[in-house]
Amino acid sequence: GAVVSQHPSWVICKSGTSVKIECRSLDFQATTMFWYRQFPKQSLMLMATSNEGSKATYEQGVEKDKFLINHASLTLSTLTVTSAHPEDSSFYICSAIGPSSYNEQFFGPGTRLTVL
Amino acid sequence: DAKTTQPPSMDCAEGRAANLPCNHSTISGNEYVYWYRQIHSQGPQYIIHGLKNNETNEMASLIITEDRKSSTLILPHATLRDTAVYYCIVKGGGSEKLVFGKGMKLTVNP
Numbered sequence: 310g311a312v313v314s315q316h317p318s319w320v321i322c323k324s325g326t327s328v329k330i331e332c333r334s335l336d337f338q339a340t341t342m343f344w345y346r347q348f349p350k351q352s353l354m355l356m357a358t359s360n361e362g363s364k365a366t367y368e369q370g371v372e373k374d375k376f377l378i379n380h381a382s383l384t385l386s387t388l389t390v391t392s393a394h395p396e397d398s399s400f401y402i403c404s405a406i407g408p409s410s411y412n413e414q415f416f417g418p419g420t421r422l423t424v425l
Numbered sequence: 426d427a428k429t430t431q432p433p434s435m436d437c438a439e440g441r442a443a444n445l446p447c448n449h450s451t452i453s454g455n456e457y458v459y460w461y462r463q464i465h466s467q468g469p470q471y472i473i474h475g476l477k478n479n480e481t482n483e484m485a486s487l488i489i490t491e492d493r494k495s496s497t498l499i500l501p502h503a504t505l506r507d508t509a510v511y512y513c514i515v516k517g518g519g520s521e522k523l524v525f526g527k528g529m530k531l532t533v534n535p
Contacts, residue, residue, distance in 0.1 A: 313468075315468075341521055343521075343522070343523075345525075352512075352525045352526060352527050352528060353463075353469065353525040354525075355522060355523070355524065355525075358521070358522070400466070402468045402469070404468070404469075404523075406521060407471075412516075412521055413459070413471050413474060414471065414523055415471060416461075416468035416469045416470065416471075417468050418467055418468050419466070419467060419468045421466075
């Protein structure tokens, strides 16, 4: 099956710093990737849709200037959490639409962000 | 996309079939039923999807009622590793987004 990786798997940073999370499709090209956030004991919440070569589309209530998304190639999308604060601590998960014609999404393993 | 309703939790004995229900009474004709699961602290895993016919793959079977208002995911021989939160999601054929509800926690007991 299609494999999606994320790096790093976990990160701890100080309040006010920026953190970049990478999402890669390892064995297929993905023109569309998605970024989700998941707080403890809650479901996944879609943050934005990332399209290769164009600007990301953010869901309502998600600050585009705080969560910068870059999808510069068909296998890589990055999420940068700028000026991170403790309330940004969460589990960030990316996904990519797989190579079949059915549009199923394949998810990365997630990145645990802790902001001190 | 239509909403789905799942029970919050279910237990199953190891080795037995696990039947996970999902209601999607407002589903429209071009919307698919997708199932994903999420094992603790991991990204969701795609299981199966269907439109109106029953589907089977190496992981599970999906049974969709004739009126398409509900479906059942069947894990034929549940193992401890199947303990996870299972999400039933309805998605339009032209839509790429997945909207996750609360899902259902399946606990497989030894």
